[in-house]
Amino acid sequence: MTRIVHVNGRYLPEDQATVSIFDRGFLMADGVYEVVSVLDGRLLDFEGHMKRLARSLDELGMSHPMTDEEWLEAHRRLIAENDITDGLVYLQVTRGNPGDRDFAYPPKDTPPTVVMFTQSKPGLAENPQADTGLRVCTLPDLRWARRDIKTVQLLYPSMAKMEAKARGCDDAWMVEDGHVTEGTSNNAYIVKDGTIVTRALSDDILHGITRAAVLRLAAEAQLAVEERNFTVEEAKAADEAFVTSASAFVMPVVAIDEAAVGTGAPGPVARRLREIYLDEMRRTAV
Known part of the structure; x- marks a missing residue:
């Protein structure tokens, strides 16, 4: 089954997901990420991960693309769409696509790029x-x-x-x-x-x-x-x-x-x- 992933508010099959080649995450590694574990279909320490995400964004002077409630809704939708019992949800926020490559940060109103996907790992807590x-x-x-x-x-x-x-x-x-x-x-x-x-x-x-x-x-x-x-x-x-x-x-x-x-x-x-x-x-x- 093809995974459903999240790209900038859209939920679509992974083979249809694209990000611009000019995205600063791709060109400059200008982005942050979080990984939230899933056990029995539920998210572990979600609040802690959201607090650290906010800190990472603030430290890099990046805008916050979603509220904690919106992040939670997106995580839960991906878990449901991909039938994840045990596994991970990966999220990444980059400074976005300013239109061309430049070492200088783009204007603050440049929309960030948000990517999310799941990884199924049955028996995650029973690692031998x-x-x-x-x-x-x-x-x-x-x-x-x-x-x-x-x-x-x-x-x-x-x-x-x-x-x-x-x-x-x-x-x-x-x-x-x-x-x-x-x-x-x-x-x-x-x-x-x-x-x-x-x-x-x-x-x-x-x-x-x-x-x-x-x-x-x-x-x-x-x-x-x-x-x-x-x-x-x-x-x-x-x-x-x-x-x-x-x-x-x-x-x-x-x-x-x-x-x-x-x-x-x-x-x-x-x-x-x-x-x-x-x-x-x-x-x-x-």
């Missing part, structure tokens, strides 16, 4: 890697300095993920000045003596929506949390490690640069956080 864990390798963090804005500039993370796979790993943790920043598409954590450690929010990392929820749930479960930088050496000596993201939820990390983390198997803190996170997200989904 949650039982085996990820193996990561470390690579230099060579991205631009505003990683807090969720832009479509994803070439270096893609390069890092491909390098990790070439090394026999599942993903990469990126490193700056000896300290882990984050994964290619996720936030990074270690656990030592029962304390969860993750890098504090700044321009250096994406302000993960799953990160915020997991840290809140960890505090409610009376788990100690420290938001600070940690080194690769600390990570290798940790009792556990894990990552969080909108589509992987809480995913254990069992090896870093071929060195086993802890016992080399998913640890109890990561397992517990994954369970309570999924329970809470299912309870509050819209």
Whole structure:
């Protein structure tokens, strides 16, 4: 079945969807995006994703093309049109088509381009890697300095993920000045003596929506949390490690640069956080 996608307010088959070659998202990577997970046909942490979308748009001086209510209606329509039970809804907003290529921003009244589509992922919450864990390798963090804005500039993370796979790993943790920043598409954590450690929010990392929820749930479960930088050496000596993201939820990390983390198997803190996170997200989904 051909997917129904959304382009600038129109719902149409994916093979009929087009965007101008002069769109700044295509020419300049001048755009932002969000990915909202779907479980049992409902959206997880939708409000958090909308708040981050608004922040990304504001940081880039872009207009807001839709209200939160309109975004929710569009998400729900795509879920229904494509019969999504478990999966994802991707949305992208670019600065639009000014009519020709130019480094300067177009006038503020240039309509932004809005694209949305779904991805069906049956059994999204039953990912078998949650039982085996990820193996990561470390690579230099060579991205631009505003990683807090969720832009479509994803070439270096893609390069890092491909390098990790070439090394026999599942993903990469990126490193700056000896300290882990984050994964290619996720936030990074270690656990030592029962304390969860993750890098504090700044321009250096994406302000993960799953990160915020997991840290809140960890505090409610009376788990100690420290938001600070940690080194690769600390990570290798940790009792556990894990990552969080909108589509992987809480995913254990069992090896870093071929060195086993802890016992080399998913640890109890990561397992517990994954369970309570999924329970809470299912309870509050819209």
